Amino acid sequence: xxxxxxxxxxxxxxxxxxxxxxxxxxxxxxxxxxxxxxxxxxxxxxxxxxxxxxxxxxxxxxxxxxxxxxxxxxxxxxxxxxxxxxxxxxxxxxxxxxxxxxxxxxxxxxxxxxxxxxxxxxxxxxxxxxxxxxxxxxxxxxxxxxxxxxxxxxxxxxxxxxxxxxxxxxxxxxxxxxxxxxxxxxxxxxxxxxxxxxxxxxxxxxxxxxxxxxxxxxxxxxxxxxxxxxxxxxxxxxxxxxxxxxxxxxxxxxxxxxxxx
Amino acid sequence: xxxxxxxxxxxxxxxxxxxxxxxxxxxxxxxxxxxxxxxxxxxxxxxxxxxxxxxxxxxxxxxxxxxxxxxxxxxxxxxxxxxxxxxxxxxxxxxxxxxxxxxxxxxxxxxxxxxxxxxxxxxxxxxxxxxxxxxxxxxxxxxxxxxxxxxxxxxxxxxxxxxxxxxxxxxxxxxxxxxxxxxxxxxxxxxxxxxxxxxxxxxxxxxxxxxxxxxxxxxxxxxxxxxxxxxxxxxxxxxxxxxxxxxxxxxxxxxxxxxxxxxxxxxxxxxxxxxxxxxxxxxxxxxxxxxxxxxxxxxxxxxxxxxxxxxxxxxxxxxxxxxxxxxxxxxxxxxxxxxxxxxxxxxxxxxxxxxxxxxxxxxxxxxxxxxxxxxxxxxxxxxxxxxxxxxxxxxxxxxxxxxxxxxxxxxxxxxxxxxxxxxxxxxxxxxxxxxxxxxxxxxx
Numbered sequence: 001x002x003x004x005x006x007x008x009x010x011x012x013x014x015x016x017x018x019x020x021x022x023x024x025x026x027x028x029x030x031x032x033x034x035x036x037x038x039x040x041x042x043x044x045x046x047x048x049x050x051x052x053x054x055x056x057x058x059x060x061x062x063x064x065x066x067x068x069x070x071x072x073x074x075x076x077x078x079x080x081x082x083x084x085x086x087x088x089x090x091x092x093x094x095x096x097x098x099x100x101x102x103x104x105x106x107x108x109x110x111x112x113x114x115x116x117x118x119x120x121x122x123x124x125x126x127x128x129x130x131x132x133x134x135x136x137x138x139x140x141x142x143x144x145x146x147x148x149x150x151x152x153x154x155x156x157x158x159x160x161x162x163x164x165x166x167x168x169x170x171x172x173x174x175x176x177x178x179x180x181x182x183x184x185x186x187x188x189x190x191x192x193x194x195x196x197x198x199x200x201x202x203x204x205x206x207x208x209x210x211x212x213x214x215x216x217x218x219x220x221x222x223x224x225x226x227x228x229x230x231x232x233x234x235x236x237x238x239x240x241x242x243x244x245x246x247x248x249x250x251x252x253x254x255x256x257x258x259x260x261x
Numbered sequence: 262x263x264x265x266x267x268x269x270x271x272x273x274x275x276x277x278x279x280x281x282x283x284x285x286x287x288x289x290x291x292x293x294x295x296x297x298x299x300x301x302x303x304x305x306x307x308x309x310x311x312x313x314x315x316x317x318x319x320x321x322x323x324x325x326x327x328x329x330x331x332x333x334x335x336x337x338x339x340x341x342x343x344x345x346x347x348x349x350x351x352x353x354x355x356x357x358x359x360x361x362x363x364x365x366x367x368x369x370x371x372x373x374x375x376x377x378x379x380x381x382x383x384x385x386x387x388x389x390x391x392x393x394x395x396x397x398x399x400x401x402x403x404x405x406x407x408x409x410x411x412x413x414x415x416x417x418x419x420x421x422x423x424x425x426x427x428x429x430x431x432x433x434x435x436x437x438x439x440x441x442x443x444x445x446x447x448x449x450x451x452x453x454x455x456x457x458x459x460x461x462x463x464x465x466x467x468x469x470x471x472x473x474x475x476x477x478x479x480x481x482x483x484x485x486x487x488x489x490x491x492x493x494x495x496x497x498x499x500x501x502x503x504x505x506x507x508x509x510x511x512x513x514x515x516x517x518x519x520x521x522x523x524x525x526x527x528x529x530x531x532x533x534x535x536x537x538x539x540x541x542x543x544x545x546x547x548x549x550x551x552x553x554x555x556x557x558x559x560x561x562x563x564x565x566x567x568x569x570x571x572x573x574x575x576x577x578x579x580x581x582x583x584x585x586x587x588x589x590x591x592x593x594x595x596x597x598x599x600x601x602x603x604x605x606x607x608x609x610x611x612x613x614x615x616x617x618x619x620x621x622x623x624x625x626x627x628x629x630x631x632x633x634x635x636x637x638x639x640x641x642x643x644x645x646x647x648x649x650x651x652x653x654x655x656x657x658x659x660x661x662x663x664x665x666x667x668x669x670x671x672x673x674x675x676x677x678x679x680x681x682x683x684x685x686x687x688x689x690x691x692x693x694x695x696x697x698x699x700x701x702x703x704x705x
Contacts, residue, residue, distance in 0.1 A: 005425045007446040007578045008624040015443035015633055016419075022439060023429050254395040254430040256551040257573050257590035259481055 027251040035244060040237035042195075045203030046143045048229050049193075052206035054134055054159075055225065057186045059213045061166045064175050071178035078181045085191035100189075107180045111167075115176040118168040126165050133162035137187065159187030203233075272638050273305040273360050277377040278367035279340045281310040282322060285532050287556055288368045288393050291447060293322070298631035300324050304638075305695055307359050309352070311341045311373055325697050329355055333373070343372040345379065345670060350681050352380045357690045363638055365389045366413075369396065369406065375413045382416055383678050385646040389637060390414060391421040391445075392431045395553045395574050407434040408660070412667050415655040418641040421445050421634065423554040424575030430553075445633045446579075449559045451622030456565030456614035457540040466497045466606050468599070469542030469566065471535060471557060472549070474505030479548030479571060484510050485592040486548075488518045490599055497523075497603060502538050504529040539564040543606050546599070550590055552576050558585065563621040565614020567606070569598050584617055649675060 003011055003019045063069035118126060140155040163183030167176045193202045207229050215222030276296055280288040296306040308328045320328045331351060336342035356364070364381040366374030369392050378388040397403045414420060414435045420442045422428040428442050461467065472478045490497055501511060501524065508526065515524045530538060539545070545561035547570040554575050558568045568585040570576050577587055588598035605611060656667035
């Protein structure tokens, strides 16, 4: 009779005896995925799309406060985006439209209050808070990945806070309202782009637009942002794929069971 | 060095852990029972632990077991704050005073055990470690804990695990040589768990569950099973002992399905009340999601109950197939196992409770554990203690970054030890009298 993995019988061997079946039930890398370069590059677009949208939001503030951009244009752009999303949506949801209407009207009603809200706070504080909040928004945003660091509520709250900070610095009620609507589009209700060629096109357009518009304001920052985009889009997937072979997860009978019902 | 009494070596052993009396639990009773058995076999055993409320200083528990309650308050999860260096003077004083040859640390969660073993190595004392639990590898807390364990065990003399699965787990976590790990199971005091079939209700089938009501112990699975079983079998009742954050879940299940008269929640039980609750049952149900050994099922089997358990960790190794039924940790499989057990119970196919008790009482005894632990001590006593440079080399192998950190900690501790030796020289430390040996000598 061979050695059995039991404790209730004395099998006549020393206590530190190690059978040849030791670690037989060890499994390595059970749930690992293999990644391919181009699909991963296309997927990285989720991140750059969001960062570019946040950049465009900040740029909208810069241009509106410099009177280079009319609030009417911003409102029109947002309306067009929604219309496009509405047309291409598979299910027409009227409750969604009702909610949108509620946001729009209440936002318009609140804009006069908002535009003078932070008059007593120094501009430096406002800009510092906004930068911090937008960074937090980008960091905690849920890029449709199950990571412990993403937190949709934290990200949304930071975005809303940043937009309130910025909106309160603009010159008129209409400007404030326009920025608020843009904030809702960027942080809360971003139109969903389906995966595929449209997704890649949207990524390229957004990145190019934000880099170009930053460049109009500061070429150095545009250069840095372009480098960041290239890093995230091409370098990070390559890095991830080069690290995959060294993945070494250990599974065995000692693992805590997962309740799968 | 070690005395020889007759043919056997006698050792002076120091058990260290954060978990000891007056706390009641698996590790606590393991240390206490093992110490008692070793004292019976003629060794000198002391216990070092941290203070509990106002209990500080030296206390004696039964049989002259000396316990040092060190004045360090528990910080988190009943462990002292890990400072490494502040425990050196007092632990050195105790180990020198009591002329300890072997330090035996218990439980990977216990910071005091790791620190005491670390300091013992600088004093040339052999170290043994017993691991009582299973750990994962993937989350941050496990990674850090495993690194600490690797550091602690890289220059230890021997490791004891409570099951074969636990041995595999510990070997992987701390990168140990398998020949350095012994498998010595836990034991149960069978005289405290006698069957009493007269306490059972012949018209009902009672399913007993005694565990902490936490996620790890599978209380969610229990909550899924109870309504199904109660619906399918009108004569089945549940007796649930124990408390915890998931108690509310069971109370909700009971409310929702109106099972107030069929599910009894007894709340937290004293260890002395456990046998009383167990003998009222026919079947014992264990739904843990992970267990290194699971002493609860052995206690239940000793009381003559038929055991149903999830097939996790070291549980399949503990009892033979006719005393225990295993099921995958899924509601469906557990319900199926319960159904077949209930059918067998009705058909009277379970082994006789007294026969089961007799078998279990012979499988796991503290006397057996003490003998096997003694074998480990004898082996360890023959080992040459490692010099500092050899130990530093072993720390270096722990990892490219952590290796250097461990080396720095070791060197600082060594310098601190030199300072302490200068301030409180070894020959000025008064050796504590061993009352038992003095008594024995007087008798002889």
